Amino acid sequence: MSDAYREVSRESGVVATTLISDPRPPTPDPLALAPLQEWMQSVVTHPGDVYEAAEAGAIGVDTVVLPSKTLQPIQRVGIYHSMYMLRMIEALEADYEALAYAMGEHAFGHLVREYVQRFPSRSYTLNRLGDHLPEFIAASDLKRKTFLADLARLELAMTHVFEEAEAAPMPPDAIASVPPDRIEALRFTPIPAIRLLTFACNADEVFQAWREERVVEPRRGKTWLAVHRRDYGVYRMPLSQEAFTFLGSLISGETIGSAITKFARRFRRMPRQQELFGWFRDWSEAGLFAAIAITEQER
Amino acid sequence: MNRFNFPDLGIGIGLRTVHYAHILDTQPDVDWFEALSENYLDTGGRPRYVLETIAERYPIVLHGVSMSIGGTDPIDFDYLRKLKELARGVNARWISDHLCWTGVSGRNVHDLLPMPYNEESLRHTAARVRVISDFLETPLVVENPSSYVEFATSTMTEWDFLAALAAESDCGLLLDVNNIYVSSFNHGFDPKTYVDAIPADRVVQVHLAGHANHGTHIIDTHDNVVIDEVWQLYGRACARTGDVSTLMEWDANIPDFETVHAEARKAEAFRGSGESGVGGRRRKGSGESGVGGRRKSSSKSLRHPTPDTRPPQDAEAVHV
Numbered sequence: 001m002s003d004a005y006r007e008v009s010r011e012s013g014v015v016a017t018t019l020i021s022d023p024r025p026p027t028p029d030p031l032a033l034a035p036l037q038e039w040m041q042s043v044v045t046h047p048g049d050v051y052e053a054a055e056a057g058a059i060g061v062d063t064v065v066l067p068s069k070t071l072q073p074i075q076r077v078g079i080y081h082s083m084y085m086l087r088m089i090e091a092l093e094a095d096y097e098a099l100a101y102a103m104g105e106h107a108f109g110h111l112v113r114e115y116v117q118r119f120p121s122r123s124y125t126l127n128r129l130g131d132h133l134p135e136f137i138a139a140s141d142l143k144r145k146t147f148l149a150d151l152a153r154l155e156l157a158m159t160h161v162f163e164e165a166e167a168a169p170m171p172p173d174a175i176a177s178v179p180p181d182r183i184e185a186l187r188f189t190p191i192p193a194i195r196l197l198t199f200a201c202n203a204d205e206v207f208q209a210w211r212e213e214r215v216v217e218p219r220r221g222k223t224w225l226a227v228h229r230r231d232y233g234v235y236r237m238p239l240s241q242e243a244f245t246f247l248g249s250l251i252s253g254e255t256i257g258s259a260i261t262k263f264a265r266r267f268r269r270m271p272r273q274q275e276l277f278g279w280f281r282d283w284s285e286a287g288l289f290a291a292i293a294i295t296e297q298e299r
Numbered sequence: 300m301n302r303f304n305f306p307d308l309g310i311g312i313g314l315r316t317v318h319y320a321h322i323l324d325t326q327p328d329v330d331w332f333e334a335l336s337e338n339y340l341d342t343g344g345r346p347r348y349v350l351e352t353i354a355e356r357y358p359i360v361l362h363g364v365s366m367s368i369g370g371t372d373p374i375d376f377d378y379l380r381k382l383k384e385l386a387r388g389v390n391a392r393w394i395s396d397h398l399c400w401t402g403v404s405g406r407n408v409h410d411l412l413p414m415p416y417n418e419e420s421l422r423h424t425a426a427r428v429r430v431i432s433d434f435l436e437t438p439l440v441v442e443n444p445s446s447y448v449e450f451a452t453s454t455m456t457e458w459d460f461l462a463a464l465a466a467e468s469d470c471g472l473l474l475d476v477n478n479i480y481v482s483s484f485n486h487g488f489d490p491k492t493y494v495d496a497i498p499a500d501r502v503v504q505v506h507l508a509g510h511a512n513h514g515t516h517i518i519d520t521h522d523n524v525v526i527d528e529v530w531q532l533y534g535r536a537c538a539r540t541g542d543v544s545t546l547m548e549w550d551a552n553i554p555d556f557e558t559v560h561a562e563a564r565k566a567e568a569f570r571g572s573g574e575s576g577v578g579g580r581r582r583k584g585s586g587e588s589g590v591g592g593r594r595k596s597s598s599k600s601l602r603h604p605t606p607d608t609r610p611p612q613d614a615e616a617v618h619v
Binding site: 031032033034036037038040041044045063064065066068069070071073076077079080083084087091120121122123124125126127162163164165166192193229232233 | 337338340341342343344345347348365369370371375378400402403404405406407408409410412415419420423447448449450451452485486487514515516518
């Protein structure tokens with residue numbers, strides 16, 4: 001039975017044969033399943049209240065939805081409409097707890113309303129909903145947007161690290177087994193669950209203070225951080241700019257020798273032996289690397 | 300026994316993040332667990348590790364909220380492929396999702412949105428369920444949702460639709476007796492009629508949960524104990540199906556594990572044999588095969604509609 005037939009028969013009882021012989025192309029039934037779902041989604045996800053949502057819809061609510069003994073059609077649709085935004089706020093608040101606290105309930109709710117219009121969920125999991133929030137904040141006209149975007153990037157990195165694939169770290173003494181004359185040819189395979197972050201402010205310090213229910217005011221000034229996972233727990237490791245640069249080179253696949261060269265160009269000095277020992281001790285103990293290798297090219 | 304020979308696993312609990320530590324530490328005497336599928340896809344972290352560890356000791360069933368069985372977007376085979384892999388990895392006894400749609404035009408509203416119950420949506424949904432079951436290589440188990448609207452284009456009741464869907468697509472049914480109660484209140488039908496009309500031989504599992512009654516309508520919140528009327532519906536369903544795998548859902552304001560377990564075990568009073576765990580933990584290793592028939596050998600491995608997505612408290616970041 002064609003959509004055109006069903007549309008007409010519902011309203012006028014015209015028999016099917018009349019329409020089947022009609023040479024005109026069938027008119028899409030606005031109440032067929034696909035347009036009905038489009039309509040309902042547009043109403044449920046509308047950023048205004050349910051009355052504004054209904055006004056904007058292509059079909060009247062009363063045409064689509066029946067009343068109950070206690071609720072009018074628009075009130076019934078309103079249940080889905082109100083739950084949608086609550087769900088979006090709840091999901092993003094779970095991923096961005098410190099950001100939500102820093103912004104306050106009202107401002108965070110307003111941010112989410114705007115955000116999900118620009119970046120609605122397109123995944124089967126809510127875990128991906130917040131992936132664009134840092135960039136959205138950075139492009140906004142929010143006050144303190146630099147700090148808020150940094151805080152969001154920190155929390156997003158923690159979420160990503162939490163979910164990354166598991167890889168056993170190499171033994172902490174693995175480097176000790178490498179002949180000294182081959183050290184510069186070493187390459188490291190990082191664990192997947194690691195992210196390096198540069199901030200324009202003290203985002204990690206503010207985050208830690210929030211965790212401890214202390215107050216630390218945001219202030220400008222570059223900071224560097226590694227977020228990583230060990231034994232299924234997420235950790236944050238503040239780094240100096242020098243350590244961050246060196247670790248970044250290793251994680252991007254460069255050899256120790258190449259990382260040293262880059263370091264020297266960047267800081268106009270060679271890394272001190274004590275620095276290197278300290279860094280590798282900390283990074284190995286933290287389990288940042290899954291493996292080491294000396295490639296043929298370096299031999 | 301249902302027509303699919305899916306076993307009666309006994310009385311289970313919905314696996315929730317806040318209970319991970321308790322379950323791993325104490326290995327409670329629970330018959331089985333139901334895991335929210337989407338929480339364990341695309342993650343190699345602690346959730347997947349915990350699920351795989353628990354799956355070594357307990358039967359697992361996967362319950363999804365994003366399959367969009369009734370949706371008009373194309374079926375997401377990437378999602379199904381990952382779901383199938385997960386099911387094999389944890390030896391899932393079966394896979395369930397809801398009679399609903401979750402979004403169109405590439406979007407996901409993350410809600411169990413209601414279907415109009417008519418011939419068009421029946422044909423559409425049955426065809427998709429057949430494709431999904433074929434892909435997963437196991438009969439999909441479809442749950443009746445709670446709903447808050449009725450469509451003008453519906454031409455049949457939800458129970459008639461569900462029965463016809465099951466017959467046309469040869470799927471199993473997950474009978475949520477709380478959802479029946481919620482929808483009966485919201486739409487003004489007799490919930491007993493619904494329970495009596497369901498093809499009992501297709502019921503693989505039953506859900507129990509609490510809800511929030513707002514006077515004019517009921518919201519399916521999963522944040523409370525099961526009310527007496529829902530227990531009576533459960534008893535009525537059991538009288539038709541025989542002992543059937545039963546699962547307590549508690550997704551908001553979640554109390555300690557023992558409180559949830561105690562609430563679930565009230566179901567024992569309604570079960571004919573008075574015994575739980577048939578095919579469940581007490582018969583672990585009995586040789587029953589899960590989805591895909593592969594048994595895991597490695598030693599290590601919304602509230603509706605909102606699955607928990609957050610890192611657990613015991614895995615939070617530590618300043619080092």
